[in-house]
Amino acid sequence: MKKIQVSIAQLDNYGPWTVSPEPKPEAFLQMLQSRLFADLEEEISDLGGLAFITRYDNTIAISNGLTIEDHEKIQKKIREKYPVTVSFGIGNAETAYPAQKFASEALQDTGSSQSAKRLEEVNGETVQFPEESQVQIAHIDINHVTGYTDIEPIYDTHQLIQQVYLSLSEALVSKKALVFYTGGDNFMAPSNGLDKEDILEVLTKVEEETGIKLKAGAGRSTNAVEAARLASEGLHDIRDNETDENVIFKEST
Amino acid sequence: MKKIQVSIAQLDNYGPWTVSPEPKPEAFLQMLQSRLFADLEEEISDLGGLAFITRYDNTIAISNGLTIEDHEKIQKKIREKYPVTVSFGIGNAETAYPAQKFASEALQDTGSSQSAKRLEEVNGETVQFPEESQVQIAHIDINHVTGYTDIEPIYDTHQLIQQVYLSLSEALVSKKALVFYTGGDNFMAPSNGLDKEDILEVLTKVEEETGIKLKAGAGRSTNAVEAARLASEGLHDIRDNETDENVIFKEST
Amino acid sequence: MKKIQVSIAQLDNYGPWTVSPEPKPEAFLQMLQSRLFADLEEEISDLGGLAFITRYDNTIAISNGLTIEDHEKIQKKIREKYPVTVSFGIGNAETAYPAQKFASEALQDTGSSQSAKRLEEVNGETVQFPEESQVQIAHIDINHVTGYTDIEPIYDTHQLIQQVYLSLSEALVSKKALVFYTGGDNFMAPSNGLDKEDILEVLTKVEEETGIKLKAGAGRSTNAVEAARLASEGLHDIRDNETDENVIFKEST
Amino acid sequence: MKKIQVSIAQLDNYGPWTVSPEPKPEAFLQMLQSRLFADLEEEISDLGGLAFITRYDNTIAISNGLTIEDHEKIQKKIREKYPVTVSFGIGNAETAYPAQKFASEALQDTGSSQSAKRLEEVNGETVQFPEESQVQIAHIDINHVTGYTDIEPIYDTHQLIQQVYLSLSEALVSKKALVFYTGGDNFMAPSNGLDKEDILEVLTKVEEETGIKLKAGAGRSTNAVEAARLASEGLHDIRDNETDENVIFKEST
Known part of the structure; x- marks a missing residue:
C-alpha cells in the first residue's frame, strides 16, 4: 500500500x-x-x-x-x-x-x-517516489464565514475558528489523519485512507461540537502540491454550487 | 483612565x-x-x-x-x-x-x-500618545515544554498547545483581555486592568482544564513593544529562578 | 553652512x-x-x-x-x-x-x-537635525531611453548606461558631489552646493563624452527622502513637458 | 557545437x-x-x-x-x-x-x-539540455582589493571598480562574451569559446587601461550554477597560492 x-x-x-x-x-x-x-x-x-x-x-x-x-x-x-x-x-x-x-x-x-x-x-526514511507515493489532502472551510467576519468582533471569529480547529484535529487524529490551519477559514487535512464517509463523519462531529457547518474538497495524487490543488478545485466546485454535496473527491489521472 | x-x-x-x-x-x-x-x-x-x-x-x-x-x-x-x-x-x-x-x-x-x-x-479612533496611553502585556509560557517536544510526537504537542491556547483565550476574554499564540510554547496577552491575582486565576483555570502548568511575566508601559519587553524580561527572571512566583509584573519607569 | x-x-x-x-x-x-x-x-x-x-x-x-x-x-x-x-x-x-x-x-x-x-x-559624527541639515539630490535620467531598450540588445544598452554612469561620476566628483545608479536609466546625485549652472555643465560634459542627452530634477530639503521626492517630481515635470528646461530645482518650504 | x-x-x-x-x-x-x-x-x-x-x-x-x-x-x-x-x-x-x-x-x-x-x-528558443548545452563562466576579481577598501574613500574604490567593469565589458564583448558585476570586487563573465589565452589577453588589456591587476577562475559545465561553482573554486585556488597562474580553468567531469 x-x-x-x-x-x-x-x-x-x-x-x-x-x-x-x-x-x-x-x-x-x-x-x-x-x-x-x-x-x-x-x-x-x-x-x-x-x-x-x-x-x-x-x-x-x-x-x-x-x-x-x-x-x-x-x-x-x-x-x-x-x-x-x-x-x-x-x-x-x-x-x-x-x-x-x-x-x-x-x-x-x-x-x-x-x-x-x-x-x-x-x-x-523517505518513500520511493512516485512508485510507493500517495498523498490525500482535504481542503476544508467554513460555510459562509463572511457572515461572521463582517458582523462579529474579529477576535470572536478568530476564537471560533480556533475551536473548529481543535475539534477538527481531535476528530481527524482519531482517524489517523492530521489537520492544519491555513488562515482565513481554511484547513488542510493530510488524510490518506479516509473516504467520503469518513470525512462527512468528521464534519458532522465538528458541527455537533461547535455549531459550525463545514465543507471539504479532497484531492489525491502522488505529491502534496497536486493533491492540494485538486482539493481546492473540489472545494471551489462546491462553493460554485456545481454540486450539492458537502464533500467531493478529485484524483489526478 | x-x-x-x-x-x-x-x-x-x-x-x-x-x-x-x-x-x-x-x-x-x-x-x-x-x-x-x-x-x-x-x-x-x-x-x-x-x-x-x-x-x-x-x-x-x-x-x-x-x-x-x-x-x-x-x-x-x-x-x-x-x-x-x-x-x-x-x-x-x-x-x-x-x-x-x-x-x-x-x-x-x-x-x-x-x-x-x-x-x-x-x-x-486613536488614543492620545503618550498621555492617555497604556499597554499591559503578559508573556505566558508552558513550564518545561522541552519535556514534551523532545519525547512526544510533534503534532501531539502542537495539539496540546492549541488546547492551552483555546483555554487561555476563554479565560482571558472573560476578563476582557485577549491572548495570541506567538509560536513555540509562547502566548502574549494584552491584558490592561488585570492584576497578579487575575492572571494567577487564569493560569490556574487553564491548568485545571488542560493539566498544563503555565507561568507569566507581565509588563506595563505606554506602548506594546516596551510592555512586551518587560513581560519577556519578567518571564526570563522566573525561568532563571530569580523568583519562586509564577507571575511577576514589571513596569517601565 | x-x-x-x-x-x-x-x-x-x-x-x-x-x-x-x-x-x-x-x-x-x-x-x-x-x-x-x-x-x-x-x-x-x-x-x-x-x-x-x-x-x-x-x-x-x-x-x-x-x-x-x-x-x-x-x-x-x-x-x-x-x-x-x-x-x-x-x-x-x-x-x-x-x-x-x-x-x-x-x-x-x-x-x-x-x-x-x-x-x-x-x-x-552626525549632523544636528534639522537645524544644521541640508540634502540636495539630483534625479538624472536619459532622454528617450525606450528608444534604446526596445531596439538595441539589452546588454548594449546596459553597457551604454554604465558609460554614462562613469562619465557622470567623474564629472560630479570633480564638483565634490556623488552619483549612484538606481536602475533603469536613472541616477541619483547627492549634490549639495551645486546650482543649475553646475548641473547643466555636468550634463553637457557627459553628452560630449557619451553622446547621450540627460535631464535632471534637483530637490533640496532637510533629509534625503524629501530631497529625492522633490527631485523626482522635478524630473516628472520635465518629462511631462511642463518646462522646456533640462534641469529644474525644487525646494521644500 | x-x-x-x-x-x-x-x-x-x-x-x-x-x-x-x-x-x-x-x-x-x-x-x-x-x-x-x-x-x-x-x-x-x-x-x-x-x-x-x-x-x-x-x-x-x-x-x-x-x-x-x-x-x-x-x-x-x-x-x-x-x-x-x-x-x-x-x-x-x-x-x-x-x-x-x-x-x-x-x-x-x-x-x-x-x-x-x-x-x-x-x-x-531554448537549448536541448543537457545534450546541446554548455556554459563557461569566468569569475574575475581584483588582486588585493582590501588594500583599497581599507585605505581609500569607499566611493573612490567604487568608482575604480566601475572603471574596471566598463573596461572588462568592452574587452569581453569584443570577444563575444559578456560580463556582470556581482558586488565587492567580483565579476562573472559568461564566456563560452574563450580559452586561457583569450582571458589573459582581456585581463592584460584591462590592466593597461586601469592599472588594476585581475585574476580569473573559469568553469565549464552544462549549466551556469555548476560552471560558476567551478570558476569560484578556481579563483579560490589562485588566492590560496595553489597555483602561480593568473587564470585557471576547471571543467565538470
Missing part, C-alpha cells in the same frame, strides 16, 4: 537563542519565524511538498518526492540566509498521523531541540 | 482574490500571508506597536502610538510591495477586548471584507 | 565569510546581498535617509536625521535576521564627496573590512 | 508604473527592484541557471536547463507575489553576446517595454 511522507523541520537550539544574551524583541522573533516558514514553504513546495504552520520552531510538511539530498539542500539555503539552522526528521506510513510520529522519533533521535550540539541533522 | 489601542488589518477582497481566476496554489497563499504578516509586524513594531498572528487575512495589533497617518503610510508600503491591499479599523478602550470590538466595528463600517469596492480604508 | 551626512554600511569580515569553508554558491551571495541592501534601504528610508547600491559589501547612504542610536538599532535588526553583521562609518561636510571621505575614515578607524575582530562598530 | 542560453527578464510597463499616479518614493523602487532580483535569482538558480544584476528593470540570466514551462512558472510566482509582472525573451548561440542579442530580439518582438498591452510574454 502506498505511503505518505512527513518531514518535520525543527530549529536547532532555538529556545536558548531567543533569550541570548537577553530576551530578543518579540517583534523580531515573529518576523523571523514567519519569514522562515515562508521560505521553508517555498523550498518544499518547489519540490512538490507542502509545509504547514505548526509551532514555528517546529514545522510539519508533507514531503513525498523530496529526497534526503533535497532536505540537505534546504538546510544549506537556510544556513546562508538566516542566523539560525534547522534539522529534519522524516517518516512515512500509510496514514499521516503515524508518519509524523515516525518523523518525530527520527528527529528526536538526533538530539534535543535545546541542545547546543545538535546541528543540521537529517534523519529518517 | 488610560487606554489600549487596537488596530485590525484586513486584506481587501482577499477571499475572491485567492480563487481568481482559479484557486491559487496553496503554497503561494501561505507564503504571501506569512510574509505580509512579517512586514506588518515590522512596520507596526518600528513605531512601537505589536501585531499578532490571527487569521492572516485579518491581523490584530496593539497600536498605541500609531497615528492615522502612520496607518496610511503602512498601507502605501504594502500597496507598492504586494499584489494585495489592506484596510484598517482602529479602536480603543480601557481593556483589550472592547478595544478590538470597536476596531472591528470601525473596520466593518467601511464595507465588507469581500467587497471589490472597499479599498485601503482607515477608520476609527 | 548646512551639511550633508553620509553613512557607510560595511559587512563585517564578509570576504572571508563568502569562501568559508568553501566558496559559497554565487546565487546565494547575490540573494543575500540584494535582500540585505533592500532591508538597509527600508530601515534607513523609514528614518528619512536613502541608501544607494554601491558595492553591496559596502553601501553608501545619505543619512541626515539618523542618530548614532538609529544606526545601532539597524545593526541589531540585521544581526537578528541575517547570518552576517554590519559596521557603520558616519561623516558630514558641506558637500557630499568629503562627507563620504570622512565616513570612510571613521569606518576604517574601527578596523579592517577583513578583520575577524571588528564587529558592529559605529563611528563618526 | 554546444550552446549557451540567455534569458532576459523585463518588467512589463515598469517605467509608467513607477510614476503612476505620481513618482513613487525612490526607496520603494530600490526595495522592490532588489527583492525582485533576489527572487528571480532564487527561482532561476534553483533550476541551475544564474541571473545577473543588470538594469533591474531588465535582468540577464544564463538559463541553460530552463524550459519555456519553467519560465512560465517563474512568471506565475512573481505575479502572485509582487505588484508588477515580467516578460521573458530567450536566445541561444555558441557564444554569450549573440545569445543575449537573440534573447533581446525575441523579447522586443513581443512588444515595447513601455506598452500597457504586453503582459507576461515568453518568447524565444
Whole structure:
C-alpha cells in the first residue's frame, strides 16, 4: 500500500537563542519565524511538498518526492540566509498521523531541540517516489464565514475558528489523519485512507461540537502540491454550487 | 483612565482574490500571508506597536502610538510591495477586548471584507500618545515544554498547545483581555486592568482544564513593544529562578 | 553652512565569510546581498535617509536625521535576521564627496573590512537635525531611453548606461558631489552646493563624452527622502513637458 | 557545437508604473527592484541557471536547463507575489553576446517595454539540455582589493571598480562574451569559446587601461550554477597560492 511522507523541520537550539544574551524583541522573533516558514514553504513546495504552520520552531510538511539530498539542500539555503539552522526528521506510513510520529522519533533521535550540539541533522526514511507515493489532502472551510467576519468582533471569529480547529484535529487524529490551519477559514487535512464517509463523519462531529457547518474538497495524487490543488478545485466546485454535496473527491489521472 | 489601542488589518477582497481566476496554489497563499504578516509586524513594531498572528487575512495589533497617518503610510508600503491591499479599523478602550470590538466595528463600517469596492480604508479612533496611553502585556509560557517536544510526537504537542491556547483565550476574554499564540510554547496577552491575582486565576483555570502548568511575566508601559519587553524580561527572571512566583509584573519607569 | 551626512554600511569580515569553508554558491551571495541592501534601504528610508547600491559589501547612504542610536538599532535588526553583521562609518561636510571621505575614515578607524575582530562598530559624527541639515539630490535620467531598450540588445544598452554612469561620476566628483545608479536609466546625485549652472555643465560634459542627452530634477530639503521626492517630481515635470528646461530645482518650504 | 542560453527578464510597463499616479518614493523602487532580483535569482538558480544584476528593470540570466514551462512558472510566482509582472525573451548561440542579442530580439518582438498591452510574454528558443548545452563562466576579481577598501574613500574604490567593469565589458564583448558585476570586487563573465589565452589577453588589456591587476577562475559545465561553482573554486585556488597562474580553468567531469 502506498505511503505518505512527513518531514518535520525543527530549529536547532532555538529556545536558548531567543533569550541570548537577553530576551530578543518579540517583534523580531515573529518576523523571523514567519519569514522562515515562508521560505521553508517555498523550498518544499518547489519540490512538490507542502509545509504547514505548526509551532514555528517546529514545522510539519508533507514531503513525498523530496529526497534526503533535497532536505540537505534546504538546510544549506537556510544556513546562508538566516542566523539560525534547522534539522529534519522524516517518516512515512500509510496514514499521516503515524508518519509524523515516525518523523518525530527520527528527529528526536538526533538530539534535543535545546541542545547546543545538535546541528543540521537529517534523519529518517523517505518513500520511493512516485512508485510507493500517495498523498490525500482535504481542503476544508467554513460555510459562509463572511457572515461572521463582517458582523462579529474579529477576535470572536478568530476564537471560533480556533475551536473548529481543535475539534477538527481531535476528530481527524482519531482517524489517523492530521489537520492544519491555513488562515482565513481554511484547513488542510493530510488524510490518506479516509473516504467520503469518513470525512462527512468528521464534519458532522465538528458541527455537533461547535455549531459550525463545514465543507471539504479532497484531492489525491502522488505529491502534496497536486493533491492540494485538486482539493481546492473540489472545494471551489462546491462553493460554485456545481454540486450539492458537502464533500467531493478529485484524483489526478 | 488610560487606554489600549487596537488596530485590525484586513486584506481587501482577499477571499475572491485567492480563487481568481482559479484557486491559487496553496503554497503561494501561505507564503504571501506569512510574509505580509512579517512586514506588518515590522512596520507596526518600528513605531512601537505589536501585531499578532490571527487569521492572516485579518491581523490584530496593539497600536498605541500609531497615528492615522502612520496607518496610511503602512498601507502605501504594502500597496507598492504586494499584489494585495489592506484596510484598517482602529479602536480603543480601557481593556483589550472592547478595544478590538470597536476596531472591528470601525473596520466593518467601511464595507465588507469581500467587497471589490472597499479599498485601503482607515477608520476609527486613536488614543492620545503618550498621555492617555497604556499597554499591559503578559508573556505566558508552558513550564518545561522541552519535556514534551523532545519525547512526544510533534503534532501531539502542537495539539496540546492549541488546547492551552483555546483555554487561555476563554479565560482571558472573560476578563476582557485577549491572548495570541506567538509560536513555540509562547502566548502574549494584552491584558490592561488585570492584576497578579487575575492572571494567577487564569493560569490556574487553564491548568485545571488542560493539566498544563503555565507561568507569566507581565509588563506595563505606554506602548506594546516596551510592555512586551518587560513581560519577556519578567518571564526570563522566573525561568532563571530569580523568583519562586509564577507571575511577576514589571513596569517601565 | 548646512551639511550633508553620509553613512557607510560595511559587512563585517564578509570576504572571508563568502569562501568559508568553501566558496559559497554565487546565487546565494547575490540573494543575500540584494535582500540585505533592500532591508538597509527600508530601515534607513523609514528614518528619512536613502541608501544607494554601491558595492553591496559596502553601501553608501545619505543619512541626515539618523542618530548614532538609529544606526545601532539597524545593526541589531540585521544581526537578528541575517547570518552576517554590519559596521557603520558616519561623516558630514558641506558637500557630499568629503562627507563620504570622512565616513570612510571613521569606518576604517574601527578596523579592517577583513578583520575577524571588528564587529558592529559605529563611528563618526552626525549632523544636528534639522537645524544644521541640508540634502540636495539630483534625479538624472536619459532622454528617450525606450528608444534604446526596445531596439538595441539589452546588454548594449546596459553597457551604454554604465558609460554614462562613469562619465557622470567623474564629472560630479570633480564638483565634490556623488552619483549612484538606481536602475533603469536613472541616477541619483547627492549634490549639495551645486546650482543649475553646475548641473547643466555636468550634463553637457557627459553628452560630449557619451553622446547621450540627460535631464535632471534637483530637490533640496532637510533629509534625503524629501530631497529625492522633490527631485523626482522635478524630473516628472520635465518629462511631462511642463518646462522646456533640462534641469529644474525644487525646494521644500 | 554546444550552446549557451540567455534569458532576459523585463518588467512589463515598469517605467509608467513607477510614476503612476505620481513618482513613487525612490526607496520603494530600490526595495522592490532588489527583492525582485533576489527572487528571480532564487527561482532561476534553483533550476541551475544564474541571473545577473543588470538594469533591474531588465535582468540577464544564463538559463541553460530552463524550459519555456519553467519560465512560465517563474512568471506565475512573481505575479502572485509582487505588484508588477515580467516578460521573458530567450536566445541561444555558441557564444554569450549573440545569445543575449537573440534573447533581446525575441523579447522586443513581443512588444515595447513601455506598452500597457504586453503582459507576461515568453518568447524565444531554448537549448536541448543537457545534450546541446554548455556554459563557461569566468569569475574575475581584483588582486588585493582590501588594500583599497581599507585605505581609500569607499566611493573612490567604487568608482575604480566601475572603471574596471566598463573596461572588462568592452574587452569581453569584443570577444563575444559578456560580463556582470556581482558586488565587492567580483565579476562573472559568461564566456563560452574563450580559452586561457583569450582571458589573459582581456585581463592584460584591462590592466593597461586601469592599472588594476585581475585574476580569473573559469568553469565549464552544462549549466551556469555548476560552471560558476567551478570558476569560484578556481579563483579560490589562485588566492590560496595553489597555483602561480593568473587564470585557471576547471571543467565538470
